[in-house]
Amino acid sequence: MKILNKRIKFKSLQWQLFSRFFLILLVLLFVMGLSQYITTKNYLSKSKVKTLSAQFHNIDMKFLTQLSSTEALNKYGFIIMDKLVSINTEASIIDKSGNTILTSKDLSHSQLEENHHKDEEDKDKEKKTFSIPKLPNNDYTEILNQYGNLEKYFKLVQDENNNLHLVVWRKLGPINSPTGLIQLSTPVDDIEEILSKEISIYSGISILILILGTILGAAIFKRTLTPLSNMNKTLENITVAQLNTRLPENNEQLEIDTLSASFNKMLQRIETSFEKEQSIKEKMRQFVSDASHELRTPLTSIHGFVEVLLRGAAKNEKQLDLALNSILLESERLTKLVNDLLVLNRLDQNTEVKFEKENINIVIDEISPQLKILAGKRKVEIELENNIFVNINKDQIKQVIFNLVQNSIRHTNENNGIITLSTSTENIESNKFLVLKISDNGSGISEKHLNKIFDRFFRSESHRAREQGGYGLGLSIVKSIVNAHNGKITVSSELGKGTTFSLYIYLAE
Incomplete structure (x- = not known):
């Protein structure tokens, strides 16, 4: 253990800096001493040469x-x-x-x-x-x-x-x-004596300098590396519950401050990733719980009708017809739920989607007959600006429009409901966007629910939505598709007056 501790000590930054400082100091003292020795020897030798040469003048x-x-x-x-x-x-x-x-x-x-x-x-x-x-x-x-x-x-x-x-x-x-x-x-023995005395004096001074250098160097290096030691202790004590801890960046040492800033950025990324992971886990847990609940409802209904049929209801034509229609309706609802879940799963996996330059007017014209059929007696108004081109996946954008219109249909009156689709362009921060708005005069959404409507399985009017066959996945699919197009979707609403969804997508160059 002692040998291991010594090895660790010798590998420490403080020891390496100190040992190299000591070596440099030793080399400098040796070079200075050697230079002084040679200079003094040459000076004394030349002096003797001059003295001897001067005797010839006699x-x-x-x-x-x-x-x-x-x-x-x-x-x-x-x-x-x-x-x-x-x-x-x-x-x-x-x-x-x-x-x-x-x-x-x-x-x-x-x-x-x-x-x-x-x-x-x-x-x-x-x-x-x-x-x-x-x-x-x-x-x-x-x-x-x-x-x-x-x-x-x-x-x-x-x-x-x-x-x-x-x-x-x-x-x-x-x-x-x-x-x-x-x-x-x-x-030249007197020169040798002088040089010997000089070497002795210089050696003594050098030893004293080395001793003082060792003491001062050890203290200075220890003090200099204190912020690094504190940083190490802080990092060792950081746990999952302390990811918000940050290192001081005002140590008055550029390298240490830069390292602290880098660690803080890394901790910030880790904290953000951890929070995102926790959020995803929580959403997944809630998603599994909600999906299980939604799947259980139609399955329970189907199971109940099958039991009724097995008990003899199949012999009664009216009861048989009622049970089979109910089973068909619940299986269709179940199929839609499973399909929506599969769509969300594909979108979550960021599967590569092919984008092409499309005229948004043509895309809306292609889907408008189906929208009018779905609206029934409700009025569908389409107000399009001429020739707006965007890079999109046509099928996915059609699904976005279909889901938003279907959401408006659910929340507007069957007889006097009005649903409006409009397109325009807008400049935002030097970027040009297509703005697709889908508005209705329906019941509206309360302010406290506006931030939740894109959450999976969220329904502000769950009973009505259930009657209409909704599971709260349509807007989640819309949000995921818009994100895949690097776009943005916003919503504004007022209870009793209606709701407007605004979809922003970059214009094609």
Whole structure:
């Protein structure tokens, strides 16, 4: 369990950010330290080069160019070195073959003391003993062949005791055909000491920075990621009953605020989907209950008449005729109910329907004879605007008109009822619509029922509707067909004066 917890901790965002921050800090400190080390070393080395080169000014350079033979080198070598050698500085004279003719070690100690007694600061210093560095003869030959008088030429060379020396040279004799070299060298142990102290100080400061960076970084990252932790806790506690919970979007961190906004949108979609699902389930439960009730009524009636016939009523012609007619009527009602349910089921499944460009006037003309027959003594008035084209499924729109007119027939007086069908066009928010209105002068619908009339099995006058053979599915089918056409249907009504259904469908381009 402990190992698992450690693995989880190492995979956490806070740990990964902190570890990468620590690594970046470590790399930066290393690069800064290395850069400072190289810069300091180069600076100190160049300073020593300048110091050594400055010692050549103690000698007349014209004098050096006049030493055109090895004998002259041997003759004046001590004089040259006596003027060049100082504390921690050694000198050598090399001939043109690369052989060492004379070194500062060949000078007596008394000569050196006498040469340096004027320098009060150097009196208190004890001259360190170092071997004089020596290069292979071929290297000296290459140096002699270098262009110029070697003013900027230097090397770091190890002596026989592996001590590192900074070495500079000047040519003796003519520059283009030198007879030898004079070599000055000084140990660089003081540079190493300075660099070692600098490394120690920088290492200590770096460790302190790493410790402070670790403490501050851990605190800063923890505080920075607090909104993310709070978001995680909030999301973990959200249940089905708390889908209305929202995450704060004012954390003053753009990424966290964006993530919170995304989660809130997702929660909104989930909440909406859940509410829609619950609504569908409730409607389905109510639908199954209502359908069961409506199916049971005709089935019970049919069952009752069959029992009557089996008990002997079949021998009575009048009773037989009455029972068979009743069974036929109830079976027709039952068939209509089942067909309506099948239509609604197909519409609910969003089955692909073929739409074609149609003239709505022609569609209404085709169905008007049937509508007038259904209306009986009621008056059917048709008021059509010329040539209105829409993309529709003709059969479905015919069913919409038929259902709406049939609904008006049920709720208007048989003798003085008036049903009006009218068409027009209307611009709504830069869109052009066909407006098909079906009005009647019937009993009307109460205001409290207007929002329910498209619900399945809803009937404001259930007894009258039952007598007329209605089950409250006609308007539900109308609503589903209109939705499938991306249209809209509205209703306005006044009790005792009548009802108007307005159907809106996009005009064809």
